[in-house]
Amino acid sequence: MFPAQSPKFELLCAAMLGAGQLFMNTAFDAEAFILESVIHSVHERDPERIDQYAGYYGQSVIYGSFMISCLFTPSLLNIWTPKTLLVISSFCFAAFPFGFLFINSYYHYFSTVVLGIGKAFFNLGCTTYLTSHSTRKSIESNVSLQWAIGCGSLIVGSMILGTMTWFSGDARKEILMNVTEVVLKSDTREFSDLEIRLLSLVLIVVSILAVIIVCFLPSKDVENCIESSVKNGSFKKDLKLTFTTSISLKMLQIVPLCMLCGFNASFLMSIIPTSMHFNKNNAKMLYIPAIYSLGAGTGEVLMGFVIAESSRRIKGFGLKPTMVIGTVTLSIYCVLIHASTPFEAPMKPTSEEPMLFYQSYPLIYLIALICGISDCCFNGVRSVICALVMPSRRAQSFSVSRMYQAAACVIIFFFSPIIPLYVYTCGLPVLAVFSTFVFFKIVDSTDRMERKLTSQTWLEQDLKSTLEKKVDQKL
Known part of the structure; x- marks a missing residue:
């Protein structure tokens, strides 16, 4: 094991945290891409079992639960360590894929509430764990490294989805002798019950791996860390501090970025792939979830490593330059989606023609790749600025920023059944x-602010040194 003051120890902590996030999010990400399509398929076979838009509404419940939980999670740091929050969240994430074994309204919405709490625990645990295992010099690169590894969940998810699609696609051709099947009802993609259960079992195994990795995270803080993991406050005092932070001027200035992260993530993770499934022109393209997930994961991971490496070489690269890259790439993928997707596709299956050109696997991969790059940029700058903008309230700023992001997700998912494509693009x-x-x-x-604090520190050190010299002279 590396010593706690070693940069290698910081990298180890960030990498292990990223690996835990990778396996923890694999099930959630893989299901998010197909959730509304899967729910729609189940509803078509058994309307009494679950509502046709429960996929969208369930994700709205996830982020509603997440948003409410963000109000009190900072206060829990006085009781639990960041690692404890991460361990609890890993169990909450593992509860979600169990719902695919027996899809029904009751467990679906129950598991979404639990998952929302788990996401709140994970995000605060993750950010506070990074600040206690990073210095001011390394925070930008460590955040990007952890995010890059964690977003490998999209690539792992694409492999799982691709394998399941290949397996079930062969069954449709009667090569696997009735093991499972892909149902092509009319000209839209549907998922069989057995196919859904097999996917659930695989994702449950992956979730168990996440629990194991998180349990083995190093606990010891690094020297000169941004903020210690040991808290000495009170639950009531910190709860009040969270409320005051949520309406503070500095935090309100970050709200547009937080809302952008929420809208962009919702569009990327659910609405775009659902639109591709609901586009009847894509009915024969069974590998859309796998191709899309692979592209998004590749974009997230590559951009994460680019930011991590560039932040070591260029001061401040993880802030302004990264934000500009995110804005440019978002604009590009919105143009591509606007030109190739029917306007009604986010709301319902449609045979409407696209504005300019049809979608293909290469185009879907390109769109997802650019989506992943933009999402990585926005989440990276949000995490870094929250670690810097309010030094005395870092835990609160992390949670409140996620609360505003979750509010954006709730709005998007709740109104998704009635929002046409051009509103997003x-x-x-x-x-x-x-x-x-x-x-x-x-x-x-x-x-x-940082320059002012640095100059004050230097003045205090000079004054202290001068006083010590005078004392020595008198002695």
Whole structure:
């Protein structure tokens, strides 16, 4: 094991945390891509079993539960360590894929509430664990490294989805002699009950691996860490501090970025792949979930490593430059989706023609790749700025930022059944440009604050040194 003051120890902690996130999110990410399509298939066979839009509404419940949980999770750091929060969250994540074994409204919504709590625990545990295992010099690179490894869940999920599609696709051709089947009802993609259960079993195994990895995370803080994992406050005091943080001027300045993260993540993880499934022009493209997940995961991972490496070489790369990259890539993928997707596709199966060109596997991969790059950029800058903008309330700023992000997700998923495509593809770029301008002002303000604190520290050190010299002379 590396010594706690070693940069290699910091990298080990960030890498292990990323690996835990990878396996923890694999089940959630893989299911998010196909959740509404799967629910729609089950509803078509048994309308009494679950509502046809329970996939969208369930994700709205996830982020509603997440948003509420973010209010009190910072106070739990006075009782539990960041690692404890991560362990509890891993069990909450593992409960979600069990619902695919017996899809029904009751367990579906119960598991979404539990998952929302788990996401709140994970996000606070993750960010506070990183601040206690990073210095000011290494925080940007460690955040990006952890995010890059964690987003490998999309690549692992694509492998699982691709394997299951190949397996079930052969069954459709009667090569596997009735083991399972892909049902092509009319010209839309449907999932059989057995296919769904097999996928659930695989994802349950992956979730168990996440629990094991998180349990073995190193606990000891690094020297000169940004913030210690040991808290001495009170639950009531920290709860009040969370409420005041949520309406503080500095936090309100970050709200556009947080909302952008939520809208972008919802669009990326669920609405785009659902639109591709509901597009009847894509009915014969059975590998859309696997191709899309692979592209998104590749974009997230590659961009995460680029930011991590560039942050070591270029000071501040993880802030302004990364935000600009995220805004540009978001605008590009919105143009591609707007041109190739029927406007009604997010809401219902449609045979409407696209504006300019049809979708293909290479185009789907390209769209997902650019989506992954933008999502990595926005989440990276949000995590870094929350670690810097309010030094005395880092845990609260992390949770409140996620609360606003979750609020955006709740809005999107709740109204998804009635929102046409152009609302997303036109609204997101406008919000991204606005968020970039606001973010630049926050970064400039934070830089001035850090320079002021640094100069004060130097003055205090000089004064202390002068006093010590005078005392020595008198002695």
